[in-house]
Amino acid sequence: MKCTWAPLEKPWSNVVARYCVFVSRHPWPFIIIPMILCICLSSGVFMHFRIVRGVHYLYSPLNAPWKTEEAVFGENWANDDIHYHPAKDFMRRRGVYMIITAKDKGSILRKEHARQFLKVLEYIGSHNLTSKTGRKYSYKDICLHFQNECFSNSHGRLIADIFARGDEDHFNITYPKWASRYATEKIDVMRLLGNVSFNSNGYVNGASAWMILYQLKKFDENVGELSKEFENAIAAEIENGTLSAPLLNIYYFHSATFDQELAKEQDRIIPKFSITFCVLIVFSVLTTFTVKWVNLPGVKVNQKRRKFLVIDWVLSKPLLGIVGVISTLMAIISATGMLLLCGVTFVDMCTVMPFLSLTIGIDDTFLMLAAWHETNRLHSVEERVETAMRHAAVSISITTLTDCIAFLIGASAPLPAVMFFCYYSSAAIFFIFLYCMTVFVATLSLQGRIEEQERNSLTLRDTINLKEHFLEDVPTKKLLFHMGTHVHVLPEAGNNNDVNFVDVHNPKKEQDHRMWYQRFFEDKFGPFISKPWMTAIFFGLYIVYASFAIYGISNLVIGFDLINVVQKSTSPRAFLTARNSFFPMDSKIVDIAVMKPPNMAARKQREEFFFALQEFETTWCSSGRNSTDFWYFSFQDYMKGLGFDDDIWNAMLDDEESFVSNLGGFLMANDKYSYDVLRDENGTTKAFRLATRVTNVATDSDMYKCATTMRHAINTVTFEI
Template sequence: MADDEKKNGETELELVKDLDMSSIDEEDDSFNACNFVFLEQISDRITSFVQGVFHRAVGDARMSEQWFPAMLRVVRVIITADGGDVLTPEALTRAVELDESIKNIAVQSEGENGTTVDLSFAQVCYHAGPQCMQMSILQLWQYDKATIQKLTKQQILTAIHQSKSSGSSRMGMSVDVVQYLGGVEVSSNGSSSASGGQTEIESAEAMSMTYFIQTYENRLNPEPYVLEWEQRFLDTCSEGIEGYSVYYLAVRSFSDIGGGTIKGDLRFLGVGYILVILYLTINLGNLNFLESKFWVALGGIVCIVMSMAFSVGFSSLLGFAAGPLNRLLPFLLLGIGVDNMFVFVAAYDNLSSEEKKGLEVSEKIALMVKHAGVSILITSLTDFSAFAIGASTIIPSLRSVCLFSAFGIVGVFLVTLFFFTGILTYDQKRKEANRYACLFCCKLPSDYSPNECSKRPLFYRFFDHIATTVLALLPVKIVVVVVALLLFAIGLAGTVQIEQDYQEDWFIPEGNYFYDYIQISKQYFQSDGDEAFVFFGAVDYYANDEKLLRLPEELGAMPQIASSRIDFWLTAYYGWLNQTTDASVIDSTDSKRRPKDADEFIRLLNLFLQRPSGMKYERDINMNEEQTVITSSRMLVWFYKTSKSSEGIEAMDNSRAIVDSVGLGNENAFIYSRILFTWEGFTVIRAELFRNVGLAFAVVFLVCMILIANIITVLLVLCCVVFTMVEVVGVLYFWGLTINVVTTINIVLSIGLVVDYAAHIGHSFMLASGSKQQRVRKCLRAMGAAVFNGGITTFLAFLPLIMSKSFVFSTFFKVFLLVAFCGLFHGLVFLPVALSWFGPAPYLSVQRQKEKQQYTAPTHTSEKISATVV
């Protein structure tokens, strides 16, 4: 047995494989030799950092796969008696009938010269010795239906009790069959135990049957006939057993159910795009025949698609591999790109009549870019920096999506600057030509005049008349500050309490056979944890046999390891030497029944592997071609299920320490399991989250200092970002979520969106003249609606995910709902209040321009909102 069925199932889904940290690999971090030298250096540093943190897990994984490539897949059945007893002749008869149906499954495979070959179970199963390897209480009676039908209840219990005392033997495999029973009840003079107790068993509510299927190339990408066999296995089990409940699982189940759920929920993201297009059509322009921006909205979506193509193409050109979460890239770019579009349109609409007077459309567009370009540059650079910092993470999926997003930000900025402005230019020419907004080939009547109500959209009127007036009131300002501090306190309380956790069944929706199997497995087979192996290299097994023989006892003493399920070939080998009556073998041993020398150790080992009791260990020992030297071997260990990350970390550290104490060196003796990636991830995931967020804050601060160039404004903007992120993490705790790779990815990605909400307002404030309160009113009038619309479109893009059954997508919805709400509150409510009290003076160039205007036009009294404040 090389991998537990649950771990096999977990790796079948690409996303989950990435989430449990097992896909860390040098190939993910290296570039092709033809790429730029500086990019190769960056990649090498990332690789070194990854290996520095996950050195043992990464190295151990590669070495174990090199020594013992995993070439089997596991399927499993659990049968329950619905509160009754499965240790009855009838129940066992029904079970063996299901076993026969499973073994009668035949599939076809393509043979040589395109011929079709029929394969029976015996040809697709994983062999241990001459027979198929499987695990079930039915092995007590050799899976013989005739024998089982004649059993009595007492004979069944007696056979189980005898197997507890001496071990059940099948193909020389001595095992405790009680581990295949769940809900065990024992007699009054015994005690119940997850592993069967010590005792006389009276009944059991569940039994399990496990089958192993052979693959020859890659167990994660098996031959087609293997997948076909698994599907027929699922179909056979779905027919059920009369009077009993059947729960079943195959490796492909995680891909079919988990992956299918994610793929099915992608339709919700399509609905989100439609909602955004409708919202853009309504709010990007005015709702009348002349000023509507329907084609501009569609052009904006095209810009997002172009930027995504740039991101994927450029990243792939540099050799970066796409991760499973990159499918969400269009929606990250949508939220940022739409924000830029609203800023550009707002900048054009806010051009003063003096600036528009006598200018061609192209010249007006140039003025728009002049005023709005800096604001977009600020947010683009901060977003790019935040994603670039995220790309230094050790989490493969986060690293991939951050790299692609960083290049996507560059694409959004360039496409918006050069392509979207062209769309706006042609739309304004259409407008000046008095043509219909949608049917631009047709002209409007010469006397057509848009309705006055439609000339200023609702949100613009709200920020122009209501928001600016209300936020100027002192009681309102006090309430805003109190609410902001209260939200921050709640967020901080949740942030310090949030735990880190990850469970595989989070990715499985309810209402399917896979989910039912997981729940029943938790109920009846809690001791079924995670399989691991202690691997040994080309060491002197004869000279170190005493140290090696102590390992099972020392590991079995750990509370996190099932001592009854440790299986070591060396222990079995020496047990055989002590029990055999073969004179030739006895003559080759000393008085302690130990081989006389190293040569005899190998000779007798080869003899042991030919015996029934040793056949199953053939796959646990690798020798050279001459069968004279052991090149590598392994010992089976079984970890119990852990409910807390701290338990897993303790199990990992203690088991490694025990194996290291043998003194053979990490390269020659180490313990490895896929669960170790998850546990090792637990040791750094919290630090990784706060590291990425902290570095992102630092980079955002530096970029804002360079572009906004005012310490007070930058600190207030950063304060809004910090408040928002603390509140998001804190509310996630109260929402029942934990720190895991999914939430970490969401939080890191959301920083780029959070910055936008505050940076536009802060920069606009610095470009406005007048008193602090007047400048707040100006920046809200000019930018409030644009920022609000950008936040709403981000929310709309993810809104359909509220119906998602996928853990990944539902988490995205929760995070970005909080990001939109908290980000808009701090950017549009708290920041203006803070600026009205603590805001600095405007840029010196703005002050000089204001003085120049007052000097040249002293009688001017009207205060038109200038594009300068955009």
């Protein structure tokens, strides 16, 4: 029994060859129709082109649990501009966040530094701006209100004023929280000051950074637009130095920073695409020239004629190089337009697709052109196209198929950025193949007829045979721009690149008509690389390469750090770096929503909930009960502060009416927790939330593992967390 390898190759090559012969006989329809198709599909680009951004959307799995969880918090606790607390929902609301450090890297609580910080607060709070529509506004017009006042970082202003006056020894500021008689709630110093130092009594006497925020309205359309402009205006003033302080560094981050950074990256990429396109045009044209050595008339060195390189305008195909790049560009436009017409989202990562597509298109172009140069010039154009495409088209078909399959498999990834990039790349590769088999083959056949007529492939004018012996009578201009190799029909003639091709003027002299790169690789590089000692060297280099590859894979870190979205040497990048350095715990808070809450006045349900809470607090990444910020614990402290002992507290817990009544009073007296508990009109709790801190989560991968652990810890409870 005989085993047949690649059984589809020969049938497919026959089909492709016959098709290409048909194209060579009727080239113009295969040029015009694809151009019309490209123009029609390009309408999708003009009508529907819009880049969808959003770091959390693009680089998170479509079915990521956190998206549902985040929606719960957004829809229940951050769904308007009325209910607001400065310590809650930091990143769920629109706002500008700032970290301020001393330029000399010293304490920002020194007198003069504190005074300049107060000036920064005053400037932002009272600075008047003009909107795009000409409306005058300030922060007070768009700020969120807390306790019926515009939130203006009064807690930071209070502490800064104390140090600016030199009164820190009289106020004894504690850490992480400070109970001031000038504030209704304890001030969370840990979120306000970073890298805090203490005096001998354990009170705050220095810090390396302030972190302040200006949270803005967004649910009213007109005011929301002003909030966007405020973010950008403050960022611009920090960048250009208008908002500055001689002794302070000011770093900012706002709600649209990630999206704006992605947009800036796109603005940096688009000019590079234009440059890449031009470079590839030049490269494609230059590498399609065939050059020959000739003796120019009247040029002698030491009584010997000196040889010069002259372009063979018959064999050169500069137009095909241009057509190869243009057909690839047509494929990119067609693929993008078609998918946009089909409603496929275009994301930032898709802007990389043209660079990938251009390289694939140029590769296919030169593969087909090289196959053409391998054919026998004595054959007709149809025969040469058939011979060339039997080899080249099969190779292109295989690479196109494998590339498309690879990208379609990649499109199964749950990340939208990767998924949509793969869709657009796969479509572009398909159109590259389509236009190669139509536009390029048709243009190749037209150029083949010009070559058959021994005319200049660019100007279509007649050429002078490079083998003529009477070049002395030819003007230099014609020698440079109208020379070409003519072929004569001889019985022993081989193909265009036959090493033993016979010179018509000297039949006894063997001529080498291979392309220059063929001679280099066949005569120089091939024998050199095949030497035994070279084989040993490259085998050793491969072992080294494989070792580095294995080492790299073993140290592969899975995860995505959002800080890498922001360009280096920018204020937002400095903000994120400073936040990780000075406020590491600020990003390590886990919010917990209980949507089908237990009745905390019912012992059994209460015990079941505390069992679930204990599961949270005892995971490998939890900071424990002391880090849990829960209204229930504060409610207990509140009742004890009113003089109720443990017996009265325990009795109230089992009396639902008393529990609900006293809870209402507690929530009215504590703004921080009043919004944590969502109640019906009859006072029944329909949902509540709490927060806890995590530890041992230095990377995003660690945070993912921690979140997974916590989700598994609550699978057994009956209420929804």
